[in-house]
Amino acid sequence: MAKGKLFVISGPSGTGKGTICKSILENEADVKLSVSMTTRIPREDEVDKVHYYFVEQGIFEQLIDESGFMEYASVYGNYYGTPKKQVLQWLSQGNDVILEIDVQGALQVKKNYPQCVLIFILPPSFEELKSRIEGRGSETKETMTRRLGEALHEISFIGRYDYRIVNDDLHKAIAEVRGIITTERCKIDEGEALRIIGKYKEE
Ligand code: 5GP
Numbered sequence: 001m002a003k004g005k006l007f008v009i010s011g012p013s014g015t016g017k018g019t020i021c022k023s024i025l026e027n028e029a030d031v032k033l034s035v036s037m038t039t040r041i042p043r044e045d046e047v048d049k050v051h052y053y054f055v056e057q058g059i060f061e062q063l064i065d066e067s068g069f070m071e072y073a074s075v076y077g078n079y080y081g082t083p084k085k086q087v088l089q090w091l092s093q094g095n096d097v098i099l100e101i102d103v104q105g106a107l108q109v110k111k112n113y114p115q116c117v118l119i120f121i122l123p124p125s126f127e128e129l130k131s132r133i134e135g136r137g138s139e140t141k142e143t144m145t146r147r148l149g150e151a152l153h154e155i156s157f158i159g160r161y162d163y164r165i166v167n168d169d170l171h172k173a174i175a176e177v178r179g180i181i182t183t184e185r186c187k188i189d190e191g192e193a194l195r196i197i198g199k200y201k202e203e
Contacts, residue, residue, distance in 0.1 A: 003191070004030070004091040005184050006113055007098045008106045009177070011121030012151030014132035016167045020121065021100050023174045028181060032090045034099045037063070040078040053083070071101065071108035076146065080105070096181065103157045110160070117184050119177060120161040123151075124168035 011017050025033050037053040039060050048054050060079045063069060070088075072081030082099055090097050099109065106118050123129035126148075133139060133147055158164060163180050167173040188196075 004093070004095045004097055005181075006087070006091060006109070006116040007096065007119060007181065007184070008109055008116055009098055009100050009119045009121060010103050010106045010154065010161070011167075012123065012129060012154050013147055014129050014136065014151075015121045015123045016132075016170060016173065017100050017121050019170065020165075020167070020174050020177055021098055024098065024177060024181070027174075028096075028178065030094070031096045031098060031181070034082050034087050034097055036080055036082055036099075036101065037069075038078055038080045040076075040080070070099075070112070071105040073102055073104040073108070075102050075104070076143070076150070082109075096185070103154045103160075107157070107160060115189065117163070117180065118161040119163045119165060119180060120158050121173070122155070122158075122164055122166045124166055126151075 009017055009021060021033055024031055035049065035051075035053060037055055037060060039055060039057045040052070042048065042052070042054050046052065046054075057079065060072075060081065063081070063083070064072060068084055069081040070084045072079060074080075080102065082101060082105065087097050087099070099105070101109070109116055110118060123132065129151055130148060133144060139147065165173050165176045165180075
């Protein structure tokens with residue numbers, strides 16, 4: 001049976017990851033975006049079950065105990081995690097799946113699913129990142145300083161990623177991520193080789 005590819009997209013908040021993922025979903029057939037679960041309070045424009053599953057800490061911890069997460073992490077003092085069931089189902093149905101998650105989560109996924117593809121989205125500069133986070137208007141001075149410190153920490157892990165995209169032009173960044181997806185779909189791994197050989201022998 002066809003198996004989808006798992007893509008993990010990370011990068012400091014304010015780099016445009018969300019916008020890039022949204023555009024890819026709109027333009028690529030057979031690509032799904034995992035909806036994470038979090039204990040963070042929803043922002044004004046966020047919708048439960050669309051942007052995140054917003055849950056109480058107890059519910060999140062119960063799913064940890066049931067091994068229901070592909071990965072989870074504590075980010076900025078809140079839990080965030082990728083519910084496992086839906087992602088595995090999509091992959092087994094042949095869909096490609098994108099996880100938009102932080103560096104800690106990405107490295108956990110790479111460890112457990114080594115064939116996944118890690119993509120890091122970079123801001124064009126630190127100054128630009130600062131003004132993008134400020135522009136969101138949802139940050140206090142304290143969370144702003146913390147997010148910038150976290151951004152530098154996240155960037156220090158870039159060597160563990162397979163690809164990097166600099167988001168200095170949104171259209172170019174989207175095209176580059178789509179290019180990576182196309183490239184990875186055409187790659188031949190061992191399972192794929194056996195499937196192809198079997199298919200041509202049958203005909
Ligand atoms: P935000 O609060 O701005 O929505 O997200 C904060 C950070 O948590 C971002 O870096 C985002 O990519 C990350 N994040 C979102 N969902 C998940 C998840 O399921 N797992 C992990 N490890 N990180 C996540």
